Structure formats: structure tokens, C-alpha cells
Amino acid sequence: MTAPVSAAKRDRVIIFDTTMRDGEQSPGASMSYDEKLELAKILEEMGVDVIEAGFPIASNGDFEAVRAISQIVTESTVCGLARAAAVDIDRCAEAIRPAKRGRIHTFISTSPQHRDYILKLSQDEVLEAVVQSVTRARNLCDDVEWSAQDATRTEPDFLYRCVDAAIRAGARTINLPDTVGYSFPEEYAAMFRNVILNVPDSDKAIFSAHCHNDLGLAVANSIAAVQGGARQVECAINGIGERAGNAALEEIVMALKVRGETLGFDSDVDPVHITRASRYVSAITGFPVQFNKAIVGKNAFAHESGIHQDGMLKNAETYEIMRPEDVGQGATNLVMGKHSGRHAFREKLKALGYDLGQNALNEAFVRFKELADKKKHVFDDDLIALVDDALARGSERIRVVHLRVVAGTEGQSAELTLSVDDVEKKAEASGDGPVDAVFNAIHEIVPHAAALRLFQVHAVTEGTDAQAQVSVRLEEDGRIATGQAADTDTLTASAKAYVNALNNLFSRKEKGKPDTAIASGF
Numbered sequence: 001m002t003a004p005v006s007a008a009k010r011d012r013v014i015i016f017d018t019t020m021r022d023g024e025q026s027p028g029a030s031m032s033y034d035e036k037l038e039l040a041k042i043l044e045e046m047g048v049d050v051i052e053a054g055f056p057i058a059s060n061g062d063f064e065a066v067r068a069i070s071q072i073v074t075e076s077t078v079c080g081l082a083r084a085a086a087v088d089i090d091r092c093a094e095a096i097r098p099a100k101r102g103r104i105h106t107f108i109s110t111s112p113q114h115r116d117y118i119l120k121l122s123q124d125e126v127l128e129a130v131v132q133s134v135t136r137a138r139n140l141c142d143d144v145e146w147s148a149q150d151a152t153r154t155e156p157d158f159l160y161r162c163v164d165a166a167i168r169a170g171a172r173t174i175n176l177p178d179t180v181g182y183s184f185p186e187e188y189a190a191m192f193r194n195v196i197l198n199v200p201d202s203d204k205a206i207f208s209a210h211c212h213n214d215l216g217l218a219v220a221n222s223i224a225a226v227q228g229g230a231r232q233v234e235c236a237i238n239g240i241g242e243r244a245g246n247a248a249l250e251e252i253v254m255a256l257k258v259r260g261e262t263l264g265f266d267s268d269v270d271p272v273h274i275t276r277a278s279r280y281v282s283a284i285t286g287f288p289v290q291f292n293k294a295i296v297g298k299n300a301f302a303h304e305s306g307i308h309q310d311g312m313l314k315n316a317e318t319y320e321i322m323r324p325e326d327v328g329q330g331a332t333n334l335v336m337g338k339h340s341g342r343h344a345f346r347e348k349l350k351a352l353g354y355d356l357g358q359n360a361l362n363e364a365f366v367r368f369k370e371l372a373d374k375k376k377h378v379f380d381d382d383l384i385a386l387v388d389d390a391l392a393r394g395s396e397r398i399r400v401v402h403l404r405v406v407a408g409t410e411g412q413s414a415e416l417t418l419s420v421d422d423v424e425k426k427a428e429a430s431g432d433g434p435v436d437a438v439f440n441a442i443h444e445i446v447p448h449a450a451a452l453r454l455f456q457v458h459a460v461t462e463g464t465d466a467q468a469q470v471s472v473r474l475e476e477d478g479r480i481a482t483g484q485a486a487d488t489d490t491l492t493a494s495a496k497a498y499v500n501a502l503n504n505l506f507s508r509k510e511k512g513k514p515d516t517a518i519a520s521g522f
């Protein structure tokens, strides 16, 4: 068991963000000039070390964005990508020229698959291209990074020769990408160890990991690379990138932070900006973030099961290894759903400002479970509507037992059963519209003189299964009573709201006058 590494002693890992380069290569993820500038500011504020702002030779738009970012960013290094070609390198140097700290990132493929099928170059020709490209870049910029594209499928000896040549030509960062997401942690870590061991001047360069997620191992491989000697990790916000994406920056940063004691590494990124960056990238790319995505997913800090909620309420460390606030997410979210327990329900209501007595709580809990069976998400607003509904309900002399409505172009009718002072009564009525038919049926069963002053429907929450919240106001002899009800079925909610208003009107009257039999009409 390794001794915990104190924060002061942890090695620093350089965070290299490629959201605007590799990330933007995701089909459909193109970002505008202004969006790139805004993102660069967020990344700089987060404390990202290197911002790969684009591929200047690729388009004028890319060139302009890299140059503009080079003008505004002062804390982070601004990097542009270039193939092992003079025109690319010159264009890249021009783009990053305004940068306080600029970097040229040049690359060439080294694997047999790429040499034979894409480059059609021999090993020696590739080696020559490495030397020429890095030398040219070094003549234009002090900070040059060299990448061996498809390093993980390259013959080890040839890889050593290429890395050695790049370092001798002046590259200060050596990036060994798992370009096709083929590697796994032990293997990737071993590759770094072997390169560092077998390349004489390896101590003159910083080694960098760049992992794709084709097998879902990008983050694990990146952490393994750090354990193998890498001190830079290339990653992207929300893990966007070619095909299945890149290692996710937020996951790298938090893995280092949360497990720093064991891993012995950390970065300078301030995680409190993570959620903001994630939401911004999601907004500008139109790529939604998976609900269960680590760190930034909507459910990353949401707990629904009763057991977990109970644990969370007793001590958050029972089910959370980091605090949502640490990554800029609001507080832990105890999602109320059909798995939620009574303890969490009571605590949630307290958080919403309700401290119900035992009976009211039991009744509300039963209604909550009924709703949770019907509705996928039970939002705070649903709970408020549910409890208000229960509290608003005065004496429950009248209750909706059963409602069936026929509506459509062939006319509307409602079949209704009410319990009136615990006696069930049925009626059927038609009307100008389904709501009118329902209210007419209520009149059939409980004749009354009250006039309808307000009928209002609004959705409690978003979503097609949202509850409808209905408010009804009745008036009789200057006495006004309102009733509210919420239900996933608008007509049921309408019937219940009307009945609640009637109940309130009666209990008002009762407080005003001697007891009267409901059935005989008011």
C-alpha cells in the first residue's frame, strides 16, 4: 500500500485542451469564430495550460480564430496544429505569432498502416520528414510539440528512432497518441516507460498522452500514461472529438484531483469552472451531454434510490467521492422518484419549506408514490403542487372517484363518479368541450349556484408527461373560493380543482352558517 502523497508533493500534469481542434473535428461540432474566442476565455479562466485553438492551414476561418485567440489569451499557451509540411508550419507560425506563449504542434504518422496506406513513405522517409518538420518549426517558434500519429500501433524500435530524431531537432513536447483508441492502460503506460528508457535524450522533453475513446478507455489510458511518465494530457471538454471522441478534460482533471493522494499528480485547472465550460461546449456544438456522463452529466450528482438518498442525507461521502459544488454543479440533487424513500421525501419537503405532520406526510407520501409510478421525473414543482393540493384541500366532503371523458369531433361527454360525504354518486353530462362536460357532470351530482370565475391550466414542469396544474375560482354571494389540483391528465386535474373549490366554498359557508345537507343543493 503506497503512502498518501501530500498535495504539495504531487507532480503537476499539463492540461492540453484540444476541444477547438480535435473536438471540432467531430462531425457537426463546428464552432464559429466568436464562439471559439469565448471558449478560449473560459479555458484560460479555468487554468488550462495549453489551448490548441485550431489547424491554421485547414481554412481561413481556422487561421483567423487561432490568430485572434493568440491576441487575447495571455495566461495559457496557444497552440496551432501543422502537418509535416512547410506550408502548414509557416501558416501555423503566422497564426500564433501574436501569442504571448505560442506553440507549433507538428505531426506525422509512424505506424505501418499509415505509412503504407496513407503516406506511402518508408520508415527512413518518415524519419527524414520528422527532422525537417521539427527543425523548420523550431526555427519559427521556441515551443514545438511533435506527435507520432498512431504511435500505439507503431513498431517500438521505429518509434524510439522517431522520438529521438524529434527531440534532437528541438521538440520540447513529445506526444504519443493512441489515435484509433486501440490501446489499454498497462500497454499504454509501458509504451511511455519504454520510450523514455530507450531514447537517450528523453529527459529533454515532456511526454504527452492523446487518447481516443473507441473502446471507452481514453481516460483510463491517459491516467496510465501519466503513471508511465507522461506529464501532459491532451483532452477535450465533454470528451468530444473524432469518432468516439477524446479523453474528457473534466474526467482527467477530477481523476487526478480526487485520487491525488494515491496517484501523486494534480493539475492547475480550477474545477469549479468545469460545468460552465461543459454547458457552453454543449450549447455551441449542439451536442447534448449524456445524463449519466461522469462529472458533468445531469445525473452525475443525482440520487434517486431510497438507500442512496438515506446514505447521502446521513453523510454525503457515503455515495459521493466529490462535491457537486467543486465542479460548478448546484448542490447534490436528491431526485424524487419511485425508488425514493420516506426519509428523503421528508427531507426534500423540508428543503422546499414544508414541515408536515405525520398524517399529512403519510398522505403526501402515498400521493407522491402514485405520481412517481405515472411520471418519469418528479420535479420539485410537482412536489409543491402535490403538497399544496393536499394542504389546500379543506374538508374533503366531495372527492373525485372516477372520470371518463369522450372528446373529439363527435361531441364531448363526461361520465363522473363523486364521493359525497362518503356516498358514491354517478352522473353523465355533455358540454361545449370536454371541460364543460366535466363541470356539468359535477353540477348534476352536486347542484350549486356558484359561478365559475376562473379556470386556468398550466404545465407544472417540462416534458410530455408533465403534470397539468389547474386552478378554479368559484364565487357565490360574494364568497370566493379557489381550488387547485395537479394531475398528468388535464381533465382529471380540472375535475379535482373544481371539486376542491367547491369543498373550500362549503367549508367557508359552514364556518359562516349552520350545517346543510350537500345533496339537497346549496
Ligand SMILES: [Zn+2]
Residues within 6 Å of the ligand: 022, 177, 179, 210, 212, 241, 242, 246
Ligand atoms: Zn485525436
